Amino acid sequence: TIPFGKLLHYMKRDDLVEALGPATYATLQQQAGSRSESFTSEYLTTQVANDPQLSEHVRGTELGSRAFAKYMANLERITNPTTAAKSREVRKAMAAPRQGYMGCIAT
Secondary structure (H helix, E strand, O other): OOOHHHHHOOOOHHHHHHHHOHHHHHHHHHHHHHOOOOOOHHHHHHHHHHOHHHHHHHHOOHHHHHHHHHHHHHHHHHHOHHHHHHHHHHHHHHHHHHHHOOOOOOO
């Protein structure tokens, strides 16, 4: 299985809040307040990723399925042999110009 942290990259905060539900969201806000921490997107994703029950809950929702589909589409695009060949071609063509680049000469 894919680590939940990777799936979080494919989720928006609003969707994550909706998947968690208002009760869990309120609980996480209270925890942040009691720890004197700001309730940011980073705090929310960290708490969800570190709690196995929450991460499994989100994984089982429609949001988890959509995030997995996005991950698979990205993986397929990246590992596609034609894309890899094109990247090698471009890298090879740009090697010489990149080595000769000396920075902005206008200043």
